[in-house]
Every structure is written in structure tokens, then in C-alpha cells.
Amino acid sequence: MFKDHAIGESSETFDVIVVGSGMSGGYAAKEFCEKGFRTLVIERGRLVEHRQDYVGENKGPWQFPNRTKVERSLVERDYAVQQKCYAFHDGTKHFFGNDAELPYSTEDGTGFDWIRANQLGGKSVLWHRQSYRFNRWDFEANAADGLGEDWPVRYDDLAPWYDAVETFVGISGNDDGLEQLPSSVSQPAFEMTSPERDIQQRLANAFPDRPMIMSRCAHLTQPTTLQIEQGRVRCQARNECQKGCSFGAYFSSLSATLPAAAKTDRLSIAPNSVVHSLIYDEAGNRVRGVRVIDNDTLEPREYFARVVFLCASTLGSTQIMLNSVSRSFPNGIANSSGVLGHYLMDHNYNAGAAGFVEGFEDEYYSGRRPTGIYIPNFRYEPSRYHKDYRRGFAYAGEASRLDWRSHSGDAGFGADYKQRLTQAGRWRFSLLAQGEMLPRFDNQVSLHPTLKDKWGIPQLHINCEWSDNEIRMMEDAAAGGADMLRKIGLQEVTSWMTIHDNNPGLAIHEVGTARMGRNPKTSVLNGFNQCHDIPNLFVTDGSAFTSSAVVNPSLTFMAFTARAADYAAKEMGNRRL
Amino acid sequence: MVNTALTRRTALRGLGTGVVWLSYPGLAAALDKKAVGEAGAGLLFNQAEMRVLTMLVDTVLPETETPGGVALGVPAFIDTQLPACHSEAEQSTARDVLSAVATASRERYGKPAEQLSDSERVAVLSTLDSGKKPFSTSHMWAFRALKRLMAFGYFTTETGATEILTYQAVPGGFKGSIPYASVGTSWGSLAYY
Numbered sequence: 001m002f003k004d005h006a007i008g009e010s011s012e013t014f015d016v017i018v019v020g021s022g023m024s025g026g027y028a029a030k031e032f033c034e035k036g037f038r039t040l041v042i043e044r045g046r047l048v049e050h051r052q053d054y055v056g057e058n059k060g061p062w063q064f065p066n067r068t069k070v071e072r073s074l075v076e077r078d079y080a081v082q083q084k085c086y087a088f089h090d091g092t093k094h095f096f097g098n099d100a101e102l103p104y105s106t107e108d109g110t111g112f113d114w115i116r117a118n119q120l121g122g123k124s125v126l127w128h129r130q131s132y133r134f135n136r137w138d139f140e141a142n143a144a145d146g147l148g149e150d151w152p153v154r155y156d157d158l159a160p161w162y163d164a165v166e167t168f169v170g171i172s173g174n175d176d177g178l179e180q181l182p183s184s185v186s187q188p189a190f191e192m193t194s195p196e197r198d199i200q201q202r203l204a205n206a207f208p209d210r211p212m213i214m215s216r217c218a219h220l221t222q223p224t225t226l227q228i229e230q231g232r233v234r235c236q237a238r239n240e241c242q243k244g245c246s247f248g249a250y251f252s253s254l255s256a257t258l259p260a261a262a263k264t265d266r267l268s269i270a271p272n273s274v275v276h277s278l279i280y281d282e283a284g285n286r287v288r289g290v291r292v293i294d295n296d297t298l299e300p301r302e303y304f305a306r307v308v309f310l311c312a313s314t315l316g317s318t319q320i321m322l323n324s325v326s327r328s329f330p331n332g333i334a335n336s337s338g339v340l341g342h343y344l345m346d347h348n349y350n351a352g353a354a355g356f357v358e359g360f361e362d363e364y365y366s367g368r369r370p371t372g373i374y375i376p377n378f379r380y381e382p383s384r385y386h387k388d389y390r391r392g393f394a395y396a397g398e399a400s401r402l403d404w405r406s407h408s409g410d411a412g413f414g415a416d417y418k419q420r421l422t423q424a425g426r427w428r429f430s431l432l433a434q435g436e437m438l439p440r441f442d443n444q445v446s447l448h449p450t451l452k453d454k455w456g457i458p459q460l461h462i463n464c465e466w467s468d469n470e471i472r473m474m475e476d477a478a479a480g481g482a483d484m485l486r487k488i489g490l491q492e493v494t495s496w497m498t499i500h501d502n503n504p505g506l507a508i509h510e511v512g513t514a515r516m517g518r519n520p521k522t523s524v525l526n527g528f529n530q531c532h533d534i535p536n537l538f539v540t541d542g543s544a545f546t547s548s549a550v551v552n553p554s555l556t557f558m559a560f561t562a563r564a565a566d567y568a569a570k571e572m573g574n575r576r577l
Numbered sequence: 578m579v580n581t582a583l584t585r586r587t588a589l590r591g592l593g594t595g596v597v598w599l600s601y602p603g604l605a606a607a608l609d610k611k612a613v614g615e616a617g618a619g620l621l622f623n624q625a626e627m628r629v630l631t632m633l634v635d636t637v638l639p640e641t642e643t644p645g646g647v648a649l650g651v652p653a654f655i656d657t658q659l660p661a662c663h664s665e666a667e668q669s670t671a672r673d674v675l676s677a678v679a680t681a682s683r684e685r686y687g688k689p690a691e692q693l694s695d696s697e698r699v700a701v702l703s704t705l706d707s708g709k710k711p712f713s714t715s716h717m718w719a720f721r722a723l724k725r726l727m728a729f730g731y732f733t734t735e736t737g738a739t740e741i742l743t744y745q746a747v748p749g750g751f752k753g754s755i756p757y758a759s760v761g762t763s764w765g766s767l768a769y770y
Contacts, residue, residue, distance in 0.1 A: 058746070061733035061770060067654075068733075068770050069662040089769070191753030237751040239768035364757040367748030368768050403763040405770070408728030409721045413637040413702050421728055422643075422741060424763040 002047050002120060002254075005262055005269045007040075009301055014040040014268070015572070017290060017305035019275050019320065022122025024541040025311035026253030026261075027165070027558045031565035032309075033261040037572070040303055041258075041267065044274040044295060044312075045119035048095075050254040054244025056091030064090045084506055085115050087126055087242040095125050095242065105448055107463035111503035114315060114462070114510075120271060122313065123508065124252040124554075126242045129218040129370065130396070131171045132551035133162050133182045137381045142547050144382050145390055148343065148439035149517040149546045152527035155182070161559040168260075169251045169558070170227055172235075172371075173216030181213075181376040181551070187222040189214040193365050195357040195399040195427045196373055202488035203375075210484070215374040215396065218251035218555075230259055237367030250370070270303060272296055274455045277324040278308065278333055278537070287333070287537045290320075293455040307536045307568055307577055311561065314344075314542040315445060318513040319460050321539075322447045334531035340514055340524055341446050343439040344464050345548040347507035348393070350499035351474040353481030354430035355490030357399060364401065364424060372398035375431070377550040389472040393435035394550050395481060399427050429490060433477035436550045437504070438469050445513055464504050474499045509553050511542035529564035536577050540564045613647070613691045619656035621668060622675070627652060628691040629675040636698045637727055643741045646731050654730035655723070670719045674705075681711050729770065738765035 015037035018028045025041060032039040047053075061067040068089045075083045082088050082096040097116025106112050117123040136155035142148035159182075166185040175183040192200065192214055200212045219235040220227055232248035232255055241250050248255035261267040272295035279288045279302060289304035310317040318341055324333035332340045379385050379392030386392075402425030412420070443465065447458040474497050482495035504510075517523025520532035529544050531537040540561040542553055549556075571577040613635050616627035631652045638646030646652075659668050678701060682690040686697055693701065704710070708717030731737045738744050742765025 060735060060738060060744075060746070060766075062735045062738065066658055066661050067729065069658070071661050072663065086769070190751055193753045196753070234750065237748045238746075362757050364755050364760055365751065365753055366755045366760075367745065367751035368764075368766065369751040369753075401763070403767070404728045404732055405725075405767075408725045411706055411721075413706060413724065414699070415639055415641045418638050418641060418643075421732070422762050424757065424760075 001262065002049055002258065002269060005267050006047060007268045007270055010040075010268070010270075010303060012038075012304070013289075014038050014303070014305040016040070016307045016309060016568075017042060017303055018309045018311055019290060020122060020311035020313060020316065020541065021120050021253055021258065021269070022117070022311065022313065022541075023124045023127070023253070023554045024557045024561045025122065025309070026124060026257030027561045028309045028311055028540060028565055029261040029267060030257040031562055032569070033264040033266040035565070035569045036266070037569065038266050039261065039268070040305060041261075041269045042273045042275060042290060042292065042303065043120050043269060043271045045272065046295075047269070047271045048120045048125070048254060050248070050259070051244075051246040054246060055094065056243035057240070057246060059091060066090060081113050082115060084113050085508070087128075091240070092126065092242045095119065095244075101454060103451070103453060104460040104462060105451065107461070110463055110465050112462040112464045113503045113505035115505065115508045120258070120269070121252055121254040125244060125254060127252075127508075127554055128552070129241065129250050130552040131166070131169070131173075131184065131216050131218045131555040132376075133184060134158070134549050134551060134556055135180050135182055135380060137180075138547065138549035138551075141382075141391060141549075142439070147390060149515055149519075149523050151546050152516050152518045152523075157527070158556070158559050158563065161563045162555065165555065165558045165562055167224070168226070169218050169256065169555075170220045170223065170232070171216055171555075172219050172221040174214055176211070176213045178211060178213070178376060180378070180380040184216055184555075186216065187220060189216070190219075190221070190369050190371055192373065193399050194363045195360050195429065198360075199357070199399065199429060199488060200373070203484065206487045207484060210375055210378045212373055212375045215371045217371040219370055220249050227256075230256060232256065235370065237369060239368035239370040241370055273301075273303075274457070275312065275320050276300070276455065276457055277320060279304070280324060280326045280329070280333060280534075282326060282328055285328075285534060287534060293457070295455075298455060307538070307572065309561075309564070309568075310537070310539040310543075311541045314510045314513055315460060315462075317539050317541055317543050318445055319447070319457070321514060323458060329533070334524055334533040334537055336533050337521055337523060339441075339522060342441050342444045343512040343515055343546075344443040344445050344462070344504075344510065345437040345439055345512040345545070346464075346504040347509040347548060347550075347552075348435035348437050348466065348470045348474060348499065348504075349432060349507045350435075350502055351433040351477040351481065351495070351497045352431055353478060353485055353493065353495040354428060355485040355493035357427040357429055358491060360427050369398075372396055380550075386473075386476055388476065389469045390438065391436040391469070391473070392550055393433045393473055393477050395431040395433055395477075397429065397431040399429040401425055401427055429485070431481045431485070433474060433481065434507070434550060434552075435470060435473045435477060437548045438467060439512055439515075439547055440467060466499055466504065471499055509542070509548065511545035511548055511553060514539050514543035515546045516544050517546060528567040529560055530567070535571075538564050538568060616652065616691075619653065621656050621660045622672070625679065625689075626672060626675045627656065628689065629679050630655060632691045632693070632698065633675075633678065633702070633723070634727055636702055637724055638731055644736060646727055649731055649734045649736055651727050651730040655726055658726065658730065667722070671723055674716055674719045674723060677712055677716050678705065681705075684711070732765060733770065741765070
């Protein structure tokens with residue numbers, strides 16, 4: 001279906017070029033096409049057709065040569081970084097970038113794990129689907145504590161766009177009535193297991209300010225008429241989402257936004273088009289389009305439009321901007337402030353705690369729930385901050401029964417051992433901390449002075465480290481998590497901290513390198529994701545963020561994108577663009 | 578899906594001995610204990626090592642009311658999986674265990690591991706599983722890693738996942754609370770391994 005919209009060379013001047021087809025690009029394409037604009041989506045990778053290209057789907061482990069594991073020689077050659085992602089296996093590896101073809105460097109003594117998904121749909125195919133709104137303190141935190149640029153928007157500015165995006169995307173969850181986690185427009189939540197309901201009660205008694213809720217995720221549980229018309233149906237609880245889902249039960253560009261855009265007949269897609277740089281008209285101070293290198297043939301070509309939306313992922317969009325130099329912008333387009341590339345953030349998923357729940361031996365669950373429980377950030381306003389660090393963290397978790405994967409390394413062998421492996425084991429409850437990372441000028445991505453990739457584009461050089469604030473937060477999250485589990489009576493409680501082992505990047509929530517702000521001297525974008533310096537250039541992926549906040553960012557990428565598209569459409573209508 | 582790579586390897590493996598090792602469940606079901614003494618050289622393991630490995634698999638995951646590990650092709654799986662997906666260090670650790678078992682069998686009972694009686698096997702594996710002499714603690718941990726690989730090889734076969742455990746290809750939705758007795762086994766359908 002998408003191939004019907006694919007184009008090669010074109011001299012047409014489109015209304016809008018959208019660079020990238022993932023979470024943000026897909027949404028931008030849908031909005032512009034539905035508003036009547038001829039839209040060209042530029043995708044550096046191949047086309048992926050919904051359903052027919054989900055080649056790992058519907059297979060048991062015995063149908064993979066190495067039972068879903070990827071051959072070591074292939075991992076070492078092509079996926080040295082990508083294999084660190086929890087979702088990387090033989091049923092999904094074709095949706096991950098090839099590290100050998102996508103080189104980048106890191107500053108000595110630092111590391112950054114850059115997870116890539118360079119094909120139609122981008123990381124929306126691979127995402128973990130957790131969907132939460134920022135709360136009002138998230139938008140105020142930078143101003144309150146002076147760390148980072150103040151967001152030029154507030155919660156109320158974004159709230160109607162959250163409503164619209166959630167209605168289209170389909171979010172399952174409850175209306176939990178929490179000021180720290182504003183409720184979404186939602187479909188019914190997934191069920192908790194019996195031990196989870198019990199723990200929820202025990203936590204409510206012991207820690208009334210740390211409510212535990214069912215997580216919210218972009219899975220259909222009661223699809224709307226529109227979603228059903230799109231061929232999307234109720235989640236079947238396979239939890240094999242990253243292989244691709246032919247039920248369209250989880251949201252992706254392929255299942256939802258791109259089909260909506262395609263339905264208008266105003267969508268064109270230029271696949272295999274690696275954007276080299278933006279075409280800039282000095283005299284008019286406008287971008288006129290993009291220069292592209294063909295992914296396969298390495299031949300250059302150009303595409304033109306009235307307005308350009310960069311949605312190429314945080315580091316992708318930033319790389320394009322840094323590589324777009326001119327007399328007016330020798331250090332990257334729209335970079336008169338000099339902050340482009342700085343303030344790189346990720347989320348910090350580097351502490352956890354777990355314990356065993358006694359009893360419930362006659363209880364089990366049916367299906368593979370694609371999500372878990374969630375304890376929203378309980379340090380969400382400055383008066384609730386821990387004395388040793390700023391900002392806060394959430395816990396994600398679940399209670400499930402152990403199985404042979406845990407038991408097979410125990411002592412024993414023979415008939416009893418074998419029988420034991422066939423049975424469900426004890427209930428284990430675990431929490432994983434998800435912490436905010438502070439915006440710091442030193443955490444920077446830049447163009448490497450000499451190294452280029454196969455398309456002749458300067459490689460990114462990343463200099464990013466955890467700061468003491470992140471380390472202290474994880475120390476507290478590990479110890480505090482263990483304390484919570486002990487106080488509610490869990491057994492054999494353990495905790496861990498991995499911040500000294502893991503590079504930033506693995507939360508795959510990189511944000512911040514073309515930040516918003518009110519002041520053009522200290523920020524790249526205004527409150528509508530529009531470049532201060534160049535009116536017809538917008539950046540609506542994570543690079544616009546001025547703080548990482550605590551929650552998973554994709555829902556907010558889409559809300560900002562929809563809002564920016566609305567603004568740009570009105571500006572075009574008024575002939576200002 | 579026909580696994581052509583594995584089929585080719587399986588065929589190659591048989592060239593040296595004239596015996597094509599049967600790695601597919603069902604086909605191999607008739608072998609069982611006889612197979613312990615007849616295993617041919619593998620991809621990673623030589624013939625002697627394959628025989629020790631087959632004995633270990635047959636003792637750790639014996640045939641009961643459900644098929645044993647040998648019948649489900651676990652020795653051939655380990656011989657394929659170790660070089661394909663595990664580090665050189667893990668491969669050599671596995672060989673060390675097999676070698677230690679062979680040595681212990683010879684020194685204690687005067688015969689190859691694959692010829693041990695049932696009670697002799699249990700005696701050797703008990704000392705190995707607890708790291709007692711003549712085995713070391715590192716042998717114990719290496720054996721436990723090998724057991725994990727055996728279980729992985731066993732429960733990720735179609736028979737292991739769908740007949741010995743309970744499999745939901747498409748569960749149809751999630752229920753948070755059902756009686757364990759209504760399933761009776763651990764789920765064989767897992768999202769990640």
C-alpha cells in the first residue's frame with residue numbers, strides 16, 4: 001500500500017516536506033494531509049508494508065535457526081550497539097539499524113548507545129508503547145530550579161493536543177485522578193494480577209503518596225469506529241509487538257498515521273532518501289527543500305517544499321541541521337544561538353528492586369500482558385524533591401510467576417528437576433526506576449571534524465555522561481525501592497544499580513539538542529517548534545525538549561507535532577509561510 | 578519454516594561418521610538411550626564429547642511421561658547453539674565440563690561416561706551438580722549454565738513449548754487472574770527468551 005505512494009525523482013514543490021516517518025513524522029504527515037496539504041515524507045530507509053513485512057510475526061521459537069537468538073558473528077559485525085536493546089532478537093533484528101553502516105564516535109571516556117530504526121515507521125515499530133502526559137510541574141521545573149531553559153509552553157497549551165492525539169492513537173489506562181500524572185483520553189486498562197492488586201493495597205497503606213496504578217499504553221482494548229475502519233483491532237496480548245502487529249493493536253506509523261495520511265491521496269513518500277542537508281535561500285531566509293543521497297545508489301537528488309518539518313529523531317534532525325551550513329549559519333542552520341547539539345538528554349533506567357510475594361500458588365494469568373504496573377513520579381514538585389538531588393523518577397514493574405528460565409540453573413537433575421521446570425514458580429515483583437536526566441550544556445552532539453559515513457555525511461560525535469544528580473537519584477531509587485518492598489512484606493528483597501555500567505541512550509528517549517525557548521539567543525525553536533531564525537523550518541521530534549521530564553516521551557512528541565502542524569497550517573493559510 | 582541452514586549442518590555433521598544426527602523432534606524419538614552410545618561428532622564437539630553431552634542431557638532431562646531431552650534433539654541443539662550464539666569462553670567452559678565428566682567416569686568406574694549405569698550416572702552428576710570432588714566449584718557453575726541451555730533447547734522446541742508446557746499463540750486478550758489448575762503447567766509461550 002505504501003509503495004503506491006512512493007516516488008523517486010520529483011521536481012514538484014510540495015506544500016510540506018516531513019523528514020522522518022516515525023512517531024513524529026507519521027503524525028505530521030497525517031495532520032498535513034488531512035488539512036489539505038500535499039505532503040512528502042522523506043524516509044532514509046526502505047518501505048515497510050503493514051502486515052506483509054512483519055516477517056518475524058506468528059512464529060514460535062522453534063521456527064528460528066537459533067530459537068530467536070541472533071548469531072554471534074552477525075551481532076559482532078552488524079549489531080554491536082543495537083543488541084543492547086531488550087527488544088533485539090532474531091524476530092526483530094531487521095527493524096534495527098546496522099551499526100557497521102551507521103558509524104558514530106563518542107568522546108574518550110564516555111559512551112552513548114544509539115539505537116536506530118531506519119525504515120518506514122522508524123522507532124514507532126519498535127517502541128515500548130508506554131504513553132503518559134507530562135504534568136504541569138514538568139513544564140515549570142526548569143524555571144523553578146533554574147536548570148535548563150524554561151519551556152515556552154505550559155500544560156494547558158498542550159492539553160487539547162494530548163486529547164486529540166490520544167483519541168486517534170488509542171491509549172489503554174484508567175482515569176487515576178492524579179495531579180502528578182494527568183489522565184489520558186483512554187480505553188479500558190489492562191488487568192492487574194492478583195498479587196499486584198494485593199501489593200497495590202499494601203502500598204496504599206504504607207506509602208499513601210506513592211500510588212501504584214496500571215500503566216497506560218498505546219494498545220487498543222476497546223477500539224473506536226475510526227480505529228476499526230483503519231483495520232485496527234483489540235490487543236490479543238501476544239506481547240511480541242516489536243515483530244510488528246498485523247492486528248494493528250498497538251499504535252505505529254504503519255498501522256495508523258501513515259494509512260490516515262495515505263487515505264487523503266495527498267501523501268507521497270520518498271524512501272531510501274538519506275537527507276544530507278537543507279537547501280537554504282539566503283536572500284529570502286527560507287529553506288526551500290532538502291538535499292538527499294540515495295540510500296542504495298548514493299546518487300544525490302533534491303526535493304522542494306514551502307515548509308519543512310524535521311521529524312528525523314533527535315540525533316537525526318540535529319545531524320541534518322548541523323550539516324546545513326551557509327554564510328548566515330556557519331555552525332548549523334538556525335543555530336544563531338549556538339545551543340544546537342547541546343543539552344542532550346536520555347532517561348535513566350538504571351536502578352531497580354525486586355522481591356518475592358508469598359502465596360497465590362493457585363493463581364495464574366492468561367495471555368502475555370504487553371505492559372505492567374506503574375508508580376508515577378512522587379517527587380513531582382520542588383517541595384517533594386529529595387534533599388540529595390533535583391527532579392524525580394517513576395517505577396515501572398510487574399508481578400509474574402517464575403518459570404524454567406529462572407529454575408533451570410538451580411541444583412538438581414532428573415525426573416523431579418524436569419517436572420519442576422514444567423511448573424510455574426513463585427511470584428516475583430520487580431520495580432525498575434525511570435529517572436529524569438538534567439539538561440547540561442556539556443552533554444553535546446557535534447559533527448566529527450573528519451569522519452564521514454558512506455553517504456558522505458559527517459558522522460556524529462557524542463559527548464554525554466550521567467551527572468552526580470543522576471547517580472544520586474539512582475542510589476535513592478535502588479535503596480528506596482527495596483525499602484518499599486520490605487515495608488509491604490515482600491521476601492528476599494534485592495536491589496541493584498547499573499548507572500556505572502550503562503551508557504546513556506538505552507532508554508531510547510534521547511531529547512534536547514535543538515531546544516525550545518522564548519529567547520532566540522538561548523534556544524533554537526519557539527513555542528510552536530518553529531525555528532527562531534527561519535520561519536518555515538520546524539523541528540517537532542525530541543530535539544525540541546528543554547527537559548526530559550520523567551515520563552516516556554512519544555505521546556508528547558505527537559502532541560507537539562500536531563500542535564505545530566496546526567500552527568504552520570494557519571500560517572500558510574495566512575500567507576505568512 | 579524449513580531451516581535450511583540447520584539441515585545443511587545436520588547433514589554435514591553426519592559425514593564423518595556415516596550417521597546423520599536427527600535433530601528434529603519426532604524423528605529422533607526412537608533413539609533415546611541407545612543414542613547415548615551412538616552420538617556422532619558435532620559442529621563444536623567431537624564424537625567423544627557428543628556422547629558425554631548426550632549422556633548428560635539424558636540424565637538431566639530423562640524420558641518420563643513426557644519425551645526426554647535426547648528425543649527432542651537437545652544435544653544437537655547445544656552443539657549448534659554454542660558456536661552460533663555463545664562466546665568462545667562459554668564454548669570452552671562447556672567442553673571443560675564434558676572433559677571433566679569423562680575423566681571422572683574413567684577414573685572412578687573405569688569406563689566411558691556413556692557406558693555408566695543409571696546409578697553411576699546419578700552419582701557422577703550429584704557430585705558435579707554440587708561441585709564436590711573430583712569436580713570444582715567452577716565445574717558446578719559451568720554445569721548449571723549447561724543445564725540452562727538444555728532447558729532452553731528443550732522448552733523452545735515445538736513439542737516442549739506446546740505439548741509439555743501450555744502454549745498460547747494468540748491469547749486473545751489478558752486476564753489477570755485465572756486458576757492455576759486450569760492451565761496446570763507453566764506457559765510455554767513467552768515473549769522474550
